[in-house]
Amino acid sequence: MSDSSPLPPVRLHSEAELARDALATPLLSRAVRLARWAGPDTRVGAGGELVDGQLPAAAAELGLDGDDAAACASEAWRVAVDTGLVEVADEEEGTVVAGADLALVLSGAPKDVLGLWRGALETVLADASVPDLDDLVDAMDDGGDIDFSTLDWDPEAEADFLDGVLGNLYLLTADESAPGDGAVPLPALAASMIVPDDMGEPTNDILEQVSDAMMRLDDQFRVLEPVGLVDFQPVDEALMAEADEEAEADVDDADVSRYGMVRLTPLGTYGIRARLLEAGFTAPAVGDLADKGADVLLDRTAAFPPAAAQAETELWLARREPRDAARELLAAARGADAGAPLRRLCCQQALSLVGPEASQAVRDVLDDPELGGLARVWLTERGAPDVPPPSEDMVFWLTVDTIAAQLSAEGNSEELQALVEGLAAQHGSFFAAAWRVDHPATPDVLEAMGRLHPDKRVAKEARKAAFKARSQQGG
Numbered sequence: 001m002s003d004s005s006p007l008p009p010v011r012l013h014s015e016a017e018l019a020r021d022a023l024a025t026p027l028l029s030r031a032v033r034l035a036r037w038a039g040p041d042t043r044v045g046a047g048g049e050l051v052d053g054q055l056p057a058a059a060a061e062l063g064l065d066g067d068d069a070a071a072c073a074s075e076a077w078r079v080a081v082d083t084g085l086v087e088v089a090d091e092e093e094g095t096v097v098a099g100a101d102l103a104l105v106l107s108g109a110p111k112d113v114l115g116l117w118r119g120a121l122e123t124v125l126a127d128a129s130v131p132d133l134d135d136l137v138d139a140m141d142d143g144g145d146i147d148f149s150t151l152d153w154d155p156e157a158e159a160d161f162l163d164g165v166l167g168n169l170y171l172l173t174a175d176e177s178a179p180g181d182g183a184v185p186l187p188a189l190a191a192s193m194i195v196p197d198d199m200g201e202p203t204n205d206i207l208e209q210v211s212d213a214m215m216r217l218d219d220q221f222r223v224l225e226p227v228g229l230v231d232f233q234p235v236d237e238a239l240m241a242e243a244d245e246e247a248e249a250d251v252d253d254a255d256v257s258r259y260g261m262v263r264l265t266p267l268g269t270y271g272i273r274a275r276l277l278e279a280g281f282t283a284p285a286v287g288d289l290a291d292k293g294a295d296v297l298l299d300r301t302a303a304f305p306p307a308a309a310q311a312e313t314e315l316w317l318a319r320r321e322p323r324d325a326a327r328e329l330l331a332a333a334r335g336a337d338a339g340a341p342l343r344r345l346c347c348q349q350a351l352s353l354v355g356p357e358a359s360q361a362v363r364d365v366l367d368d369p370e371l372g373g374l375a376r377v378w379l380t381e382r383g384a385p386d387v388p389p390p391s392e393d394m395v396f397w398l399t400v401d402t403i404a405a406q407l408s409a410e411g412n413s414e415e416l417q418a419l420v421e422g423l424a425a426q427h428g429s430f431f432a433a434a435w436r437v438d439h440p441a442t443p444d445v446l447e448a449m450g451r452l453h454p455d456k457r458v459a460k461e462a463r464k465a466a467f468k469a470r471s472q473q474g475g
Helices: 013-022 026-039 053-063 069-082 100-107 109-126 133-138 155-174 186-194 204-227 243-249 266-278 294-301 306-318 324-333 340-352 357-361 372-382 392-410 415-426 429-436 442-452 456-472
Strands: 086-090 095-099 228-233 260-266
Touching: 013 026, 013 109, 013 266, 026 053, 026 069, 026 109, 026 204, 026 456, 053 069, 069 086, 109 155, 109 204, 109 266, 109 306, 155 186, 155 204, 155 260, 155 266, 155 294, 155 340, 186 204, 186 260, 204 228, 204 243, 204 340, 260 266, 260 306, 294 324, 294 340, 306 324, 306 340, 324 357, 340 372, 357 372, 372 392, 392 415, 392 429, 415 429, 415 442, 429 442, 429 456, 442 456
Parallel strands: none
Antiparallel strands: 086 095, 228 260
């Protein structure tokens, strides 16, 4: 994932909703409970960790039991310390006091609460990149120290791998065309990190790496779920059982969910976006442009998926009177630069969301050589009276402008090819007239039509027209 190009926009819940979600996550809520539970008799070690003798009481305070109770209590305490909910008062005595940030839980703004949650997230992400306990125990020498050289573990590489996985999951969350509820099979997520884009059939070695990565992600997402980053369905334990035990399990091999499913929560989407922004990525959210000018709106939404572009535009329009919004959009749509046709197309799409109150603003540009065509389309679609018919020159100019915009937005799409074929079929003398159109994109549009049209004779006619157009423009 490159940090030079914008990521697709995501839809975020309000900060108030996200803050409520954050306080309801198992890990942060436990950390808060332990911060309130801590008192004069609480003792911690040199690193701020609860001493072993107090872990059972901490687990009981949290209502935890079972083999993992002490580990869960220890993790919650570490989050409380890392986020400032608890502070070490005296390192030598091992005493603690309530941290200054504990008050933010009740009296802080949503942004403050989310800051606490993000601190918890960073703690958990660091934990998720550490080898599991069994591996650490195996790597201990006789003196109890861990020999990291035996672990085949590169902390930086592990952190980068997890960041990459979460980045890919974020992209899939932002993909409006993705089917289902946004849950991603763990093998697909692992493969997105392992399998080269240009590889056809994966080799056995690649498949083994994907399998290993999938099991590593299974461990990591189990760690990340309690902080509210993801909704996670772990890998079916039957898959890891012995062959005879697996046969007895009688599970459906075709059910991909058996291999684990994961999706970012709304809180997780917020958290990963915040990390991406800090890392220098351009990671827009729907609503970012509501207070920007129309020029910024048209430029940015041109790269948005359709539903996100409409949602962004609706939020922008909601802050303005219809007539003022239409005038601002139309003014921003003018221009002879390479991006102007796509701006005008986006302007036309934005104006489709504006009511009849904008009619006068649209009528004001009927004589504008760049905007008169789209103004007539808008007024006609709304059944407005007294709409003057466009001249032939305006029709051809609008046609060239529309194709130029679609070339910028979609490239050589099937829809554009169908439009090109339709134009050539309906107007036998189209190319004879089109090369004279006084539009900066005329040569490029005609070349594209020659490239897209399947009929060799028509394609040749388009290319000849493109040559004439370029010569006329001095190219």
